[in-house]
Amino acid sequence: GEDVEQSLFLSVREGDSSVINCTYTDSSSTYLYWYKQEPGAGLQLLTYIFSNMDMKQDQRLTVLLNKKDKHLSLRIADTQTGDSAIYFCAGARGSQGNLIFGKGTKLSVKP
């Protein structure tokens, strides 16, 4: 299977919370990352979590990490239309820290 897996689509209403899930196979990554890609643009680092942490909160973003189950999630509180984008989770591999991305979850926010 893929190294990093994500569901492809998520649709929520404005003001609701969004939860984007990710599972991974390689547990050697010291950090795990969430990137956001808006249409026709490159990737922007949203947040990251150290592998020894269970949770990290940064304003509207909450990252949960379950190392036992190799499961990572990103919760966006009070989702806005501007949050509509593709969200990628990623781990780092190897001595050069090459990022390995999931296929991305397309978040659609309906007004």
Next chain:
Amino acid sequence: GAVVSQHPSRVICKSGTSVKIECRSLDFQATTMFWYRQFPKKSLMLMATSNEGSKATYEQGVEKDKFLINHASLTLSTLTVTSAHPEDSSFYICSARAVAGGGGFYEQYFGPGTRLTVT
């Protein structure tokens, strides 16, 4: 924050011609640059990793003679698609990293991408 630019943002070329894409780190020195290819509804596929002043390391299945990468300075890497064909049409994204962070933290800054269409 760190800014990475790509040029051009969009290019259309005829089959058989070569196309060069530039990736620049504008406000930091990038010791390592990465080139990705993104297919519709698919993840980013790492094509190659380049370190300044040395040859690029290509991922398995990526033709190094077709996708020429030059990392001539700490702020510039170029990807040349040689003898382009329609199947090379894609969204190409570069990223740059200043230094490997302490404790295994690898933050990469991404360019805005280049849409290549080969007719």
